[in-house]
Amino acid sequence: MFKRTYKRNIPLLAGLEFTSYFGITSFWILFFIQNGLSLLQIGLLESIFHGTSLLCEIPSGMLADRFSYKTNLYLARLASIVSSILILFGQGNFWIYALAMMVNAWSYNFDSGTSTAFLYDSAVEAGQKDRYLYISSFLSGVAEVTRTLGTVVAGLFIHGALAWTYLIAIGLSSLSILLIFLMKEPESKSDEREHLTLKRILVVVKQEWQEKPVLFYWMMAYQLVGTLMCMFYFYYQQKISDLAGWQVSLVMLIGSLLNLFAVYVASQIGKKWNSNQVFPILVVLTGLALLFVVIGTPLAYLLIYLLTNGLYAVYQPIYFNDLQGYLPSSVRATMLSINSMLFSLSMIVIFPLTGWLIDHWGLVAVFLVLGLILLLTSPILIIGLKRMGKVLD
Numbered sequence: 001m002f003k004r005t006y007k008r009n010i011p012l013l014a015g016l017e018f019t020s021y022f023g024i025t026s027f028w029i030l031f032f033i034q035n036g037l038s039l040l041q042i043g044l045l046e047s048i049f050h051g052t053s054l055l056c057e058i059p060s061g062m063l064a065d066r067f068s069y070k071t072n073l074y075l076a077r078l079a080s081i082v083s084s085i086l087i088l089f090g091q092g093n094f095w096i097y098a099l100a101m102m103v104n105a106w107s108y109n110f111d112s113g114t115s116t117a118f119l120y121d122s123a124v125e126a127g128q129k130d131r132y133l134y135i136s137s138f139l140s141g142v143a144e145v146t147r148t149l150g151t152v153v154a155g156l157f158i159h160g161a162l163a164w165t166y167l168i169a170i171g172l173s174s175l176s177i178l179l180i181f182l183m184k185e186p187e188s189k190s191d192e193r194e195h196l197t198l199k200r201i202l203v204v205v206k207q208e209w210q211e212k213p214v215l216f217y218w219m220m221a222y223q224l225v226g227t228l229m230c231m232f233y234f235y236y237q238q239k240i241s242d243l244a245g246w247q248v249s250l251v252m253l254i255g256s257l258l259n260l261f262a263v264y265v266a267s268q269i270g271k272k273w274n275s276n277q278v279f280p281i282l283v284v285l286t287g288l289a290l291l292f293v294v295i296g297t298p299l300a301y302l303l304i305y306l307l308t309n310g311l312y313a314v315y316q317p318i319y320f321n322d323l324q325g326y327l328p329s330s331v332r333a334t335m336l337s338i339n340s341m342l343f344s345l346s347m348i349v350i351f352p353l354t355g356w357l358i359d360h361w362g363l364v365a366v367f368l369v370l371g372l373i374l375l376l377t378s379p380i381l382i383i384g385l386k387r388m389g390k391v392l393d
Contacts, residue, residue, distance in 0.1 A: 290371030
């Protein structure tokens with residue numbers, strides 16, 4: 001008989017990363033284009049997603065802190081299934097797609113911060129707190145590989161058969177529900193939950209803001225600049241559809257291997273340097289990579305995509321490892337939801353603005369300017385993050 005333990009939560013959460021975030025629906029922009037939507041409509045759909053996420057991010061985190069991590073994870077997978085069904089029945093209808101994006105945002109909200117907090121508390125309960133960076137880096141590696149592996153598979157469907165990717169996503173989300181059932185809820189959360197009310201959560205978060213406002217500024221700096229770093233990932237889909245299906249799959253496979261290596265590098269770097277030291281360097285390298293769009297060749301775009309995606313993969317585990325150390329356990333999921341909310345806020349503004357600028361100026365001009373912005377931002381980050389880090393420490 002299967003016995004639930006905190007140690008077993010770790011491989012189960014790795015399995016959940018695979019089934020929940022297998023990147024089979026990565027070409028959603030291309031899917032909407034194939035179903036007759038304009039770039040403006042697609043930009044609006046992305047804004048609807050992040051607008052919904054912005055409004056619901058903190059309440060979903062509060063639910064995880066007030067009730068249970070597992071409840072949030074169940075709701076996340078159910079919402080994902082409903083979203084995929086709506087997209088399949090959308091048939092080019094903007095409003096059905098809009099509803100699907102709202103439900104998908106709820107799926108993101110219920111999971112955002114919850115699985116990360118669940119992993120951290122499970123590691124603590126299992127006596128492996130000192131190995132959390134290694135464990136989180138491993139799970140980040142699993143996430144990167146599975147997302148890209150899913151994209152590899154999705155590449156085989158890009159020419160008119162992307163609806164199948166949503167059917168696969170429904171099947172995997174159903175399997176996720178079984179994995180969640182097998183997990184054990186941390187005892188520390190059960191003890192806290194007996195006296196933790198939604199009002200108390202708000203009081204603790206308010207107290208955190210009053211005592212450590214620099215923590216919120218610190219998170220905002222990372223999420224705002226991090227959003228700029230990942231823009232090329234999204235808009236490269238406009239170019240990748242020119243490749244044959246097997247070529248797309250090969251590109252995604254190479255990207256998966258590079259991201260896996262990037263996560264390994266992050267686990268090693270994180271032992272010696274903190275995120276405040278590493279992040280400005282990654283921003284500079286991303287800015288330099290974006291400058292190569294001026295070459296304007298498919299190979300140049302491909303190399304920029306692989307490099308910027310790999311640099312972003314290095315940044316994530318180191319950042320979240322540092323962030324976890326600053327958060328109180330009682331409101332960990334809520335604070336992580338605030339962190340995700342800041343990302344959504346950045347995306348609401350930056351994503352459609354970038355798309356609008358590409359429509360008017362072209363991809364090369366926009367990413368050339370974006371690369372310069374990142375380069376100019378790095379000295380400010382070096383000074384600002386160093387000062388904020390001293391206050392937080």
